[in-house]
Amino acid sequence: MSVRVPTTAAEVARARLLELAPGGFEELEREGEVELVVYAHPPLGALIADAFRGVTWAPVEPGWEDRWRDFHTSVRAGGLWIGPPWETPPPGEPAVVVDPGRAFGTGAHPTTRACVELLAGLERGSVLDAGCGSGVVAVAAARLGFAPIRAVDVDAVAVETAARTAAANGVELDIAVADVLVHELPQADVVVANIELRVVERLLARTPAPVAVTSGYLAHEVPSAPGWASLARLELEGWAADVLGSA
Numbered sequence: 240m241s242v243r244v245p246t247t248a249a250e251v252a253r254a255r256l257l258e259l260a261p262g263g264f265e266e267l268e269r270e271g272e273v274e275l276v277v278y279a280h281p282p283l284g285a286l287i288a289d290a291f292r293g294v295t296w297a298p299v300e301p302g303w304e305d306r307w308r309d310f311h312t313s314v315r316a317g318g319l320w321i322g323p324p325w326e327t328p329p330p331g332e333p334a335v336v337v338d339p340g341r342a343f344g345t346g347a348h349p350t351t352r353a354c355v356e357l358l359a360g361l362e363r364g365s366v367l368d369a370g371c372g373s374g375v376v377a378v379a380a381a382r383l384g385f386a387p388i389r390a391v392d393v394d395a396v397a398v399e400t401a402a403r404t405a406a407a408n409g410v411e412l413d414i415a416v417a418d419v420l421v422h423e424l425p426q427a428d429v430v431v432a433n434i435e436l437r438v439v440e441r442l443l444a445r446t447p448a449p450v451a452v453t454s455g456y457l458a459h460e461v462p463s464a465p466g467w468a469s470l471a472r473l474e475l476e477g478w479a480a481d482v483l484g485s486a
């Protein structure tokens with residue numbers, strides 16, 4: 240449903256719509272107007288139509304819940320095939336099958352691919368995947384020969400998804416819900432953290448590993464963490480990932 244209001248009335252319209260649709264709505268700047276767009280079930284739609292004049296609406300096409308699947312296609316990183324369960328991995332190629340659901344990490348994002356690529360060049364040992372999302376990097380690490388592998392995420396949905404990803408790939412992971420900035424972290428030879436820059440920097444300040452693979456930031460950004468220096472860097476599509484070791 241779409242409501243257009245003059246820019247001068249936008250504040251009031253936003254407040255009214257937020258009461259009706261606390262789950263949120265999209266806001267688009269139009270010439271002299273603001274368009275507020277909300278996905279609504281019929282009962283909510285009726286309330287919105289009553290509250291605003293000139294509401295327009297269009298039915299959502301069937302299958303919208305699964306539309307993201309069209310964009311989830313296989314990629315290659317670190318010598319691995321990473322792809323969805325509805326594609327068949329090429330015979331003989333080490334594969335990571337991932338169905339991320341609502342968690343981050345199909346494998347296709349440049350930051351994920353860069354982490355796997357950098358991990359592939361490191362000496363094998365134990366890994367802590369800090370902020371595991373779908374578990375794609377943790378499972379990729381297992382495929383690359385790292386062990387044992389621990390994975391944590393602050394989001395319980397991600398942890399459930401990572402457990403499913405591990406099971407689907409026949410990989411053993413030790414997975415838990417944890418905030419990497421708050422909870423005690425297990426020792427590991429390598430910590431991988433594809434989170435945003437400030438979280439990466441704060442994690443490095445307390446990380447229990449001699450080597451870190453970090454990403455989640457742009458090519459012009461470099462993690463600033465006392466005691467750590469970038470030993471290798473990979474830039475993909477404007478994003479960056481680093482291998483960090485002691486300075």
Ligand SMILES: C[S@@+](CC[C@H](N)C(=O)[O-])C[C@H]1O[C@@H](n2cnc3c(N)ncnc32)[C@H](O)[C@@H]1O
Binds near residue numbers: 348370392418419433
């Ligand atoms: C960009 S996703 C990376 C997912 C996956 N590792 C990958 O590379 O595709 C970042 C993940 O970090 C998690 N995260 C963010 N802050 C966190 C924190 N403080 N502690 C633990 N996990 C965190 C998010 O919930 C999210 O699943």
